[in-house]
Amino acid sequence: MNLDPPISSSEVTLERLDPLSAAAARPVTTGAALLALVLPPLTLLSRGHEVTQPLWLIVSYAALGGAAWLLLDRSRSTRPVWTAPSAQVFQVLLMVMLVTAAAATAGANDLVRDDWAPLVVGVLLVASTPYRPAREILFWTIVHTLLCAALGVIQAPSAITDVPALTLAVTGSFSIAVMGFAAAAYARSLTSSTQLWHDRAWQSAAAAALEHRSGVARSVQQRRVSLLNREVVPYLQRVVNADGIGDDDREEARRLARSIRTLLVSDVEKTWAQLMLDDLVGRHPRLNITAVADDPDDLGRRAVLERRTLLRALAAISVERLSATGLALRLSTPEGRLAVRWEVATPRPLPDAHRELRSMLELIRGLTLRSSVHELPGRLVIEFEYGY
Incomplete structure (x- = not known):
């Protein structure tokens, strides 16, 4: 069951396809944001005489600070993925910065090609590559390039440099165009290659899941055979060797019938989530683990392979790395999305458990x-919803 529409090719980002690679890129993102914040002061050290409207300069730097903060905030591991509305705010802040930076030097701009604002926009477009789709980066690159070109034309009559307006338009927008188009191409290349690997990996995972499913079926069958060998066969042998059947034998037959019926019914009625947890606990017989799944609608069985794989991986890492003593999984469908609540009881200190699960949380x-x-007393709680 796919509760949400599949992600379209125009919305693909590296962070959605390969979250750990995007997480590894965060130091680069941080460095790019800091570079963007440092460029204006460095430029003004040599060109401070061109600032004719200090108030607009302050507004432009405030807009830059807001855009840099938004980029860093949305790339943090504790924040949800960067959504389209928030990304639009980011781009609007960059547009405000471009306009106000041009207003700050109105009438005194000597070299439009050396303005800091277009360079900063290009740097931040490159920094957004892991988190935004290539098509979106391309669209906003065109918008910012046209805006800078228009600002160059507007500044031409009052510019100190006596060059044609078209020249100012080209030189003023060139840095954005080069870095923005490169960022879009890079994002496209990354997502295409990762998507190809992603598809091949899931094909292999699907084949492995089919093989594992037969193993689970054999495991269930072995439980039934074990019951027969342990209790039913000895009882029948005793009845065959006996001269007659007494009340004790009849009572034993009723007990065995109830036991077999209970086993068969429990196997049929168990949800996928509970079977998954039981299978995991069965692989670690030396550990005393209580595993309970709350999935009355059996959403796990109808979920797509990717979602079941993530749930199984989270269960496995909770046992193997946190030495979990208790697992509780709850699945529900608020507003048509598959919502997951995962509770892990662990003897380890919760801050240590949180750090141990960092890669999985990414x-x-x-x-x-x-x-x-x-965190709850003695338990780590992870909640998430599938959004695509």
Whole structure:
């Protein structure tokens, strides 16, 4: 069951396809944001005489600070993935910065090609590559390029440099065009190659899942055979060797019938989530683990392979890395989305457990929507919703 529409090719980002690679790019994102914040002061050290409207300069730098903060905030592991409305705010702030930076030097701009604002926009477009789709970056590159070209034409009559307006338009927007188009091409290349690997990996995973499914079926069958060998066969042998059947034998037959019926019914009525947890607990017989799944509608069985794989991976890492003593999984469908609440009881200190799950939390952040992690006494709670 796919509760949400599949992600379209125009919305693909590296963070959604490969969250851990996007997480590894955060130091670069941070460096680019800091570079964008440092460029204006450095430029003004040599060209401060061109500032004719200091108030507009302050507004432009404030807009730059807001855009840089938004970029850094939306790339943090504790925040949900960067959504389109928030990204539009980011681009609008860059447009405000371009306009106000041009207004700050009105009438005194000597070399439009050396303005800091277009360079900063190009740097931030490159920094957004892991988090935004290539088509979106391309669209906003065109918008910013045209805006800068228009600002160059507007500044031409009052510019100190006596060059044609078209020259100012080209030189003023060139840096944005070069870096923005390069960022869009890079994002496209990354997502295309990752998508190809992604599709091949899931094909292999699907084949492995079919093989594992037969193994689970054999495991269930072995439980039934074990019951027969352990209790039913000895009883029948005893009845065959006995001269007659007494009341004790009849009572034993009733007990065995109830036991077999209970086993068969429980196997049929168990949800996918509970079977998954039981299978995991069965692989670690030395650990005393309580595993409970709350999935009355059996949403796990109808979920797509990617979602079941993530749930199984989260269960496995909770046991293997946190030495979990209790697992609780709850699946529901608020507003048509598959919502997951995962509770892990662990003897380890919760801050240590949180750090141990950092890579998994990065993965969850990239693949889901509205993810959150919080702590209860002795338990780590992870909640997320699938948003695409």
